[in-house]
Amino acid sequence: MSNPAVNLRATSLLCSVAPNVETLIGARFLQAIGGSMLTPAGLSIVTQVFTGRVERARVIGIWGGVVGISMALGPIMGGILLEYVDWRAVFWINVPICALAVLLTAIFVPESKSVTMRHVDLIGLVLGMVFLFGLVFVLIEGPGMGWADTRVVVSCCLAALAFATFLRYESRRVDPFVELRFFRSIPFASATAIAVCAFAAWGAFLFMMSIYLQGERGLSAVNTGLMFLPVAVGAFIFSPLSGRLVGRFGARPSLMIAGALIVAATLMFAQMSDATPQWRMLVAFAVFGVGTSMVNAPVTTAAVSGMPTDRAGAAAAITSTSRQVGVAIGVAICGPVAGAALGDTNVDFAVSAQPLWLVFAGVGVLIFTLGVYSTSKRALRSAEHLAPLIAGTDPRREAADVA
Secondary structure (H helix, E strand, C coil), X not given: CXXXXXXXXXXXXXXXXXXXXXXXXXXXXXXXXXXXXXXXXXXXXXXXXXXXXXXXXXXHHHHHHXXXXXXXXXXXXXXXXXXXXXXXXXXXXXXXXXXXXXXXXXXXXXXXXXXXXXXXXXXXXXXXXXXXXXXXXXXXXXXHHCCCCHHHHHHHHHHHHHHHHHHHHHHHCCCCCCCHXXXXXXXXXXXXXXXXXHHHHHHHHHHHHHHHHHXXXXXXXXXXXXXXXXXXXXHHHHHHXXXXXXXXXXXXXXXXXXXXXXXXXXXXXXXXXXXCCHHHHHHHHHHHHHHHHCCHHHHHHHHHCCXXXXXXXXXXXXHHHHHHHHHHHHHHCHHHHHHXXXXXXXXXXXXXXXXXXXXXXXXXXXXXXXXXXXXXXXXXXXXXXXXXXXXXXXXXXXXXXXX
């Protein structure tokens, strides 16, 4: 946990003193390495320390509330810093925060690790990065360059090749970057898909609404940030409640509510125009915030259900990473689906964005459906059957360790 925080602190400082755009982009790339590891590491600690189903669900609900608040407060704090300080403050503010995180980790977080020796799978890591980079590049640049552009076609082919190679390589590796056998568990596979879907909606929401509020409604950076306050309030209140709901009734009710609320919110977004009253926007934002906040606890609980204790952290980390992948994909698909809203100042932004919100209404329906399916008896049996295959006594790993 402390190593990612140290990386984030150093790279944030580098971003804050960047003399030009090229240096800033390079520093941001390095910053992403540390930042991307913080959430999986934190969630892995939670799943390792709290092993009881009910207790874990409640704690994950609290954790989800903190995460939801932080994600919603980010635009607010960013707007304040941009308005009253400087853009560099957005980066150097991370330095004392990361220093505090390192100190608290050293004092309070117990050391935990798998009973089996884990090795870094650099090839799998690179293949995964190539796939995601190619996918995001195609989605973002395809509308502008043209889908038949050589660079877009080559990137698409590289992404497909990297993904196919990744699946083949990881399935044969003793100590893979991503344990593909986890996906034999229907709850785990569904939880990963739900996380990608929910946070794709979240990424698109933050991206599109920031542009809408500032570009179309003329709000300042501070006021734009404050418009996201209902999202933070919703996460603060309902994420812990979701954890309690999961602890008492399982993941299904929370996921069904989350899917239904995301559908309701995105349909409200699709009805917005340049004249929509702010109170209606705040209501829609609050509904969306509650919906997305209801996802964290059931997703993580479903992902680790039936997993051996020493592999629960790895399973939780994969679903946590899928959240970040979802955000990237959500932002990336804004261009292809709502390109007119982003690229043409002569069109009505709200009207051009309607197809995007209808897509994410469909995503909400998918979350609802997966919430039901992933908690069925058949799904739970698949998780039970997987546990012996991935326990710490896996004969493949024993043979590798002996060798």
